[in-house]
Amino acid sequence: MKFSRRSLITLVVLGVIAASLYYFFSTRGVTYIWHWEKIPEMLFYHGSKSPEDPTPRLHMGILMIGFMLTLKISIFSIFFAIIIGTIVGIARLSDEPVTRALSISYVELIRNTPLLVQIYIIYFFVGSLLRLSAFTAGTAALSIFAGAYVGEIVRAGIQSIHRGQMEAARSLGMSYAKAMRYVILPQAFKRIIPPLAGQFISLIKDSSLVSVIALADLMFQGQQAVARTYYAFEIYFTVAFLYLVMTASLSMATQYIERRLAISD
Amino acid sequence: MIRAVKVCKTFKTTDRREVKALVNFSTHIKKGEVVVIIGPSGSGKSTFLRCLNRLEEIDSGEIIIDGVRITDKKVDINKIREDIGMVFQLFNLFPHKTVLENVTLAQMIVRKRKKKEAVDTARDLLHKVGILEKENVYPSQLSGGQQQRVAIARALAMHPKIMMFDEATSALDPEMIGEVLDVMKKLAREGMTMVVVTHEMGFAREVSDRVIFMDAGQIVEEGTAEHFFTNPAHERTKVFLSQIL
Numbered sequence: 001m002k003f004s005r006r007s008l009i010t011l012v013v014l015g016v017i018a019a020s021l022y023y024f025f026s027t028r029g030v031t032y033i034w035h036w037e038k039i040p041e042m043l044f045y046h047g048s049k050s051p052e053d054p055t056p057r058l059h060m061g062i063l064m065i066g067f068m069l070t071l072k073i074s075i076f077s078i079f080f081a082i083i084i085g086t087i088v089g090i091a092r093l094s095d096e097p098v099t100r101a102l103s104i105s106y107v108e109l110i111r112n113t114p115l116l117v118q119i120y121i122i123y124f125f126v127g128s129l130l131r132l133s134a135f136t137a138g139t140a141a142l143s144i145f146a147g148a149y150v151g152e153i154v155r156a157g158i159q160s161i162h163r164g165q166m167e168a169a170r171s172l173g174m175s176y177a178k179a180m181r182y183v184i185l186p187q188a189f190k191r192i193i194p195p196l197a198g199q200f201i202s203l204i205k206d207s208s209l210v211s212v213i214a215l216a217d218l219m220f221q222g223q224q225a226v227a228r229t230y231y232a233f234e235i236y237f238t239v240a241f242l243y244l245v246m247t248a249s250l251s252m253a254t255q256y257i258e259r260r261l262a263i264s265d
Numbered sequence: 266m267i268r269a270v271k272v273c274k275t276f277k278t279t280d281r282r283e284v285k286a287l288v289n290f291s292t293h294i295k296k297g298e299v300v301v302i303i304g305p306s307g308s309g310k311s312t313f314l315r316c317l318n319r320l321e322e323i324d325s326g327e328i329i330i331d332g333v334r335i336t337d338k339k340v341d342i343n344k345i346r347e348d349i350g351m352v353f354q355l356f357n358l359f360p361h362k363t364v365l366e367n368v369t370l371a372q373m374i375v376r377k378r379k380k381k382e383a384v385d386t387a388r389d390l391l392h393k394v395g396i397l398e399k400e401n402v403y404p405s406q407l408s409g410g411q412q413q414r415v416a417i418a419r420a421l422a423m424h425p426k427i428m429m430f431d432e433a434t435s436a437l438d439p440e441m442i443g444e445v446l447d448v449m450k451k452l453a454r455e456g457m458t459m460v461v462v463t464h465e466m467g468f469a470r471e472v473s474d475r476v477i478f479m480d481a482g483q484i485v486e487e488g489t490a491e492h493f494f495t496n497p498a499h500e501r502t503k504v505f506l507s508q509i510l
């Protein structure tokens with residue numbers, strides 16, 4: 001499989017970096033005492049959480065809690081980004097000049113300002129007006145951000161479908177909406193899977209920025225763990241590895257879907 | 266069945282020139298009539314067909330189909346299109362759907378037929394065009410001739426009152442032209458109203474009631490296929506026929 005080879009290379013590279021750092025420090029007389037043994041309990045630990053619930057059981061550790069939140073916010077954001085992007089991509093190709101202009105403005109506004117600024121604006125301004133939770137604000141910011149890029153990808157995808165497809169669909173009596181839904185979009189989406197996957201991998205990584213609004217995502221939890229223990233190397237390596245698990249799974253999933261859809265080629 | 270009155274259609278090209286594709290084009294096609302349209306490339310044949318189901322909007326004139334002035338803005342064009350089948354030069358099958366799904370899709374989402382009914386109709390038609398055994402394959406696995414026969418079945422599945430063919434055999438390898446023409450001839454003999462853009466004069470002679478020769482967006486000459494073979498009147502017609510025969 002293509003995925004495992006690429007991810008394997010990534011893992012090897014990470015390993016080489018870790019080894020050279022180790023070599024660098026040990027040969028220069030800097031003795032860094034590794035504390036890898038502290039990492040597992042940051043993922044899962046067995047014990048009791050609080051005096052009220054004394055029966056010991058398996059709990060998620062600090063990093064795993066962050067991992068789950070990053071996973072959740074990424075899944076939600078990908079879902080909404082697809083919806084926003086599809087609407088924006090179709091609007092961009094509308095005959096209606098106003099619709100088209102709105103779509104273009106949205107895309108340009110979002111793509112030409114930093115995500116970090118967007119997160120702050122949505123959280124501190126829109127969020128406090130509408131009383132949004134940090135999670136909702138973070139998801140909204142990421143969805144709106146990725147939606148602009150997905151919109152451009154969807155537009156390109158629709159334009160890449162031969163116009164005879166739309167004509168055939170319309171000549172059978174399908175409305176524009178039905179032709180889009182049953183004929184154009186399924187073909188367009190199939191064609192844009194690779195750029196979409198790239199976009200969503202970026203989204204997973206960009207989601208680390210929501211740590212600035214005190215969302216307990218993987219990045220935030222990693223920072224907390226470092227602040228508490230000072231095992232910066234071990235923790236950030238683990239954080240990087242956990243992001244890699246998510247992005248690699250996504251790219252594996254897309255390759256599976258691509259293969260499944262290739263049967264009609 | 267179809268009446269076109271003084272239809273004009275002008276295109277603006279990308280370099281902002283105006284191209285007159287149809288100039289005061291008038292004709293009347295009766296129910297059950299098979300009309301073949303011939304003419305040099307760029308003479309407006311496709312444009313005429315595309316105006317009949319409003320893939321193109323006309324500039325002036327009117328088109329009346331089955332008593333409905335389809336060029337009125339208020340007309341529900343999707344309803345009109347259900348009754349006019351169109352077959353394209355490049356087939357335009359839906360590549361993400363199997364042969365059977367290509368033929369059932371519009372039946373279900375436009376005609377609102379139940380799946381079972383749509384599948385039965387599709388199988389009947391695929392049998393009729395001689396390709397039933399391929400119902401579960403994707404278009405990319407078919408030859409051009411097979412794809413075009415599926416496209417015909419797809420259009421027929423809507424039970425249209427009129428069938429239009431725009432150079433349905435021009436993109437085919439010579440050995441596949443016959444199988445598509447056979448299907449079209451069968452349809453003509455069953456009494457379908459047909460408007461056929463083609464240069465297959467054999468087809469015109471065998472099944473057409475009338476041949477229209479177009480040039481520069483106008484009808485130059487019309488008559489039976491026999492007329493065109495034996496004594497075409499206009500110089501332009503003679504020149505054109507000498508090129509295609």
Ligand SMILES: Nc1ncnc2c1ncn2[C@@H]1O[C@H](COP(=O)(O)OP(=O)(O)O)[C@@H](O)[C@H]1O
Pocket residue numbers: 276277278279284285286304305306307308309310311312313
């Ligand atoms: N969408 C279009 N935009 C600009 N010009 C067009 C368009 N469609 C057709 N034309 C022009 O209109 C004329 C008639 O075209 P068409 O009806 O396709 O001719 P035919 O089918 O007889 O070859 C040609 O000069 C062609 O270039």
Ligand SMILES: [Mg+2]
Pocket residue numbers: 310311312431432
């Ligand atoms: Mg043409």
